[in-house]
Amino acid sequence: MLVDRFERPFSDLRVSLNEACNLSCSYCHLEGGAMTKGDLTAEEFERIGRLAARCGAKYVKITGGEPTLHPEVVDIVRRLAPHFEAVSMTTNGTTLRRLAGLLREAGLARVNVSLDTVDAAAFRALTGGGEVDKVRDGIGAAIEAGLHPVKVNMVVLKGVNDDRITEMEGFCAEVGAALQLIELHTDRGNAFGVPFRGSFHSLADTERALAERAERVEIAPQHHRRRYFVPHQVEVVRPFGNSDFCSACHRIRLTADGKLKPCLMRTDNHVDIIGPMRNGATDEELLELFVQVNDLREPYWPDPVEGEAARRAVDRPEGLPRLRVL
Numbered sequence: 079m080l081v082d083r084f085e086r087p088f089s090d091l092r093v094s095l096n097e098a099c100n101l102s103c104s105y106c107h108l109e110g111g112a113m114t115k116g117d118l119t120a121e122e123f124e125r126i127g128r129l130a131a132r133c134g135a136k137y138v139k140i141t142g143g144e145p146t147l148h149p150e151v152v153d154i155v156r157r158l159a160p161h162f163e164a165v166s167m168t169t170n171g172t173t174l175r176r177l178a179g180l181l182r183e184a185g186l187a188r189v190n191v192s193l194d195t196v197d198a199a200a201f202r203a204l205t206g207g208g209e210v211d212k213v214r215d216g217i218g219a220a221i222e223a224g225l226h227p228v229k230v231n232m233v234v235l236k237g238v239n240d241d242r243i244t245e246m247e248g249f250c251a252e253v254g255a256a257l258q259l260i261e262l263h264t265d266r267g268n269a270f271g272v273p274f275r276g277s278f279h280s281l282a283d284t285e286r287a288l289a290e291r292a293e294r295v296e297i298a299p300q301h302h303r304r305r306y307f308v309p310h311q312v313e314v315v316r317p318f319g320n321s322d323f324c325s326a327c328h329r330i331r332l333t334a335d336g337k338l339k340p341c342l343m344r345t346d347n348h349v350d351i352i353g354p355m356r357n358g359a360t361d362e363e364l365l366e367l368f369v370q371v372n373d374l375r376e377p378y379w380p381d382p383v384e385g386e387a388a389r390r391a392v393d394r395p396e397g398l399p400r401l402r403v404l
């Protein structure tokens with residue numbers, strides 16, 4: 079088991095399969111990845127997963143880009159599954175009608191499907207042309223396939239969908255999915271180019287209201303996220319400027335171009351693993367790279383940042399061009 083300098087164990091590996099996506103969400107940080115196309119093979123993902131498990135990782139989450147566009151996604155799930163207690167995925171859901179059953183059979187346990195609004199026009203605008211019905215159908219397919227839980231990720235944006243939380247709660251309760259409300263986030267200085275100032279909507283009031291309504295509240299070990307049972311499950315994810323969130327981060331990431339990444343918010347401290355692997359490094363040498371990256375883990379927000387200080391932290395003017403690989 080690897081534990082970092084801040085007493086945070088490494089229990090969760092988050093693997094980016096690709097940077098490619100069939101949607102273009104206006105706020106997307108693409109997992110803070112290098113904007114390069116990945117070309118790792120299923121065997122390479124498996125080997126890195128197996129080594130992460132030897133370091134104590136119990137869970138692996140597959141992401142991207144849109145991971146279900148990776149031609150070997152089912153094989154990758156199948157190869158990772160034996161090494162972990164659970165394999166999960168976050169997806170935009172557009173391909174789940176075709177893939178949910180195959181992924182379940184390959185060993186996928188649960189899934190997060192991103193859906194910020196069920197309104198067709200608003201969804202189209204937010205995703206650069208996406209069809210909401212495909213995602214709704216994908217959520218249905220995931221539930222039918224037995225993936226559990228199916229969580230709907232809703233990034234709440236000022237003036238876009240902040241008045242649609244109740245509607246989304248109703249949708250989730252009806253289909254039998256949990257709802258995960260996510261605050262928009264970005265790095266200090268907003269190098270990711272997220273349209274932050276105009277779009278950030280605090281979930282503080284929503285969370286207070288949930289706390290009053292809830293029959294029961296759980297605090298998840300990962301990131302100390304609060305889960306409110308009202309009675310259906312609504313989870314609130316508030317990373318921005320949140321030292322409590324960072325204090326309970328148990329993750330190491332793998333970028334699509336084969337770098338170990340100690341923190342979503344940082345692009346300056348990646349540790350290359352695919353290079354040494356392709357140059358013939360032994361398992362023991364590669365495990366050393368996990369030790370190295372674990373030593374680099376540190377809370378991005380060591381102190382709470384609120385109000386004006388938070389706004390100053392994101393001081394990059396909006397409207398700058400963003401690099402995308404589609």
Ligand code: SAM
Nearest residue numbers: 105106107142143144168169170192231262263
């Ligand atoms: N394409 C997949 C999807 O949409 O789920 C996986 C990748 S996406 C980057 C993973 C999650 O990050 C999605 O739920 C997305 O809504 C969320 N996300 C992306 N950019 C974000 C941002 N700036 N702030 C908050 N959440 C964000």
Ligand code: SF4
Nearest residue numbers: 099101103106143170
């Ligand atoms: Fe980003 Fe996912 Fe939207 Fe694609 S679907 S643009 S990866 S949030």
